[in-house]
Amino acid sequence: MAKTFDVELHGIRKTFGSNVVVDRFDLQIERGECISFLGPSGCGKTTTLNMIAGFLDPDQGELWIKGKRMNGVPANRRDLGMVFQTYSLFPHMSVADNVGYGLKLRKAAKEEIKTRVAQALELVKLPHVADRYPKQLSGGQRQRIAIARALVTEPSLLLLDEPLSNLDAKLREELREELKRLHKETGVTTIFVTHDQEEALYLSDRIVVLDHGKVEQIGTPYEIYNEPASEFVHTFIGKSNRLTGHVTGLRGEHVELLAGQGEQVFTLTASPRGRAFASGQPVSIYLRPEKIYLEPAGQAEASVTQERVSVAGQIRQLAFLGSFIECEVAVGSETMMVRVPAGLQPQSLTAGQQVSLSWHPADVFVFPGKGQ
Numbered sequence: 001m002a003k004t005f006d007v008e009l010h011g012i013r014k015t016f017g018s019n020v021v022v023d024r025f026d027l028q029i030e031r032g033e034c035i036s037f038l039g040p041s042g043c044g045k046t047t048t049l050n051m052i053a054g055f056l057d058p059d060q061g062e063l064w065i066k067g068k069r070m071n072g073v074p075a076n077r078r079d080l081g082m083v084f085q086t087y088s089l090f091p092h093m094s095v096a097d098n099v100g101y102g103l104k105l106r107k108a109a110k111e112e113i114k115t116r117v118a119q120a121l122e123l124v125k126l127p128h129v130a131d132r133y134p135k136q137l138s139g140g141q142r143q144r145i146a147i148a149r150a151l152v153t154e155p156s157l158l159l160l161d162e163p164l165s166n167l168d169a170k171l172r173e174e175l176r177e178e179l180k181r182l183h184k185e186t187g188v189t190t191i192f193v194t195h196d197q198e199e200a201l202y203l204s205d206r207i208v209v210l211d212h213g214k215v216e217q218i219g220t221p222y223e224i225y226n227e228p229a230s231e232f233v234h235t236f237i238g239k240s241n242r243l244t245g246h247v248t249g250l251r252g253e254h255v256e257l258l259a260g261q262g263e264q265v266f267t268l269t270a271s272p273r274g275r276a277f278a279s280g281q282p283v284s285i286y287l288r289p290e291k292i293y294l295e296p297a298g299q300a301e302a303s304v305t306q307e308r309v310s311v312a313g314q315i316r317q318l319a320f321l322g323s324f325i326e327c328e329v330a331v332g333s334e335t336m337m338v339r340v341p342a343g344l345q346p347q348s349l350t351a352g353q354q355v356s357l358s359w360h361p362a363d364v365f366v367f368p369g370k371g372q
């Protein structure tokens with residue numbers, strides 16, 4: 001028997017006027033998965049979520065939920081809970097009435113509503129605010145209530161549109177832990193929209209990276225971070241040093257590269273990761289700040305081996321960021337950022353210090369580029 005999925009998108013396309021906002025969107029979500037849509041502002045995340053929810057109709061393509069074709073089926077018959085991008089509680093209703101709203105619409109009995117509202121408030125750890133009004137809650141509490149309201153009907157699908165984006169950094173972290181716990185406890189299939197890569201990495205079984213309405217990559221957080229399908233994915237997730245350069249040769253498993261400009265160039269090697277490169281081809285070379293080892297100069301000579309590449313540099317600036325130190329290092333004509341765990345740094349890093357940087361070729365990402 002063919003595998004059934006909770007949600008299936010086949011060739012979904014949506015245009016507003018001449019603007020193609022979502023195109024050729026294919027996705028299959030298994031029961032119980034937590035999937036994130038991740039991408040920059042305007043890339044089509046909310047539009048796609050609204051099509052899944054039934055607030056918008058796709059121009060092309062098919063949408064299936066729990067094995068049923070959903071094109072044209074109104075939102076209230078899709079059995080889903082949704083938390084919107086902006087606060088969406090009814091201001092004139094108490095918390096209990098807000099949370100119980102979906103059950104009331106379904107004409108549930110009063111006693112049942114009361115019990116299930118209490119359970120939902122318990123689930124989001126706010127059992128004591130039932131009689132308050134939304135304006136008597138903090139921003140984080142309001143979003144917890146919006147989540148309780150979405151979960152109270154025990155939907156088969158939970159859609160969350162940037163539910164944490166209006167909160168401060170500390171609260172965001174707390175609530176994302178909460179969401180992870182809720183997902184584990186309820187097991188509800190969830191689509192979580194965000195433009196915050198850390199949130200997506202933290203919460204998701206798989207991430208869909210979008211750019212300009214197109215799917216760039218679908219993969220686990222590990223795959224998205226370590227095996228990016230494109231330069232866009234690599235640069236959107238996490239920080240990375242970009243060097244310009246060109247291919248000087250191909251040797252065995254490795255591409256040999258020359259980075260830098262003028263006379264201040266250095267060589268390095270990278271794994272091609274399945275891409276074809278030709279000698280002389282301009283490329284963009286990326287190296288993550290946490291993948292670079294930094295040592296005081298003299299401990300290692302500049303060298304290139306299959307195992308490790310090392311180059312000489314000079315520290316320009318240091319920034320202490322609590323758990324790590326960020327060093328700006330001049331390497332020839334290039335500048336590279338290096339992250340050194342604060343607990344492990346060589347005793348005294350100082351601006352102006354001569355250092356040696358080294359890394360493993362496997363940590364270098366190379367993409368076809370224009371050279372600049």
Ligand SMILES: Nc1ncnc2c1ncn2[C@@H]1O[C@H](COP(=O)(O)OP(=O)(O)OP(=O)(O)O)[C@@H](O)[C@H]1O
Pocket residue numbers: 016021039040041042043044045046047048085195
């Ligand atoms: N009703 C509409 N009419 C015309 N254009 C629209 C409409 N809704 C969205 N758009 C456009 O579609 C594109 C995608 O919008 P969408 O709201 O899906 O982006 P998003 O990825 O959710 O962005 P954000 O992170 O800012 O919320 C944008 O260019 C937006 O201006």
Ligand SMILES: [Mg+2]
Pocket residue numbers: 045046047085
């Ligand atoms: Mg949006």
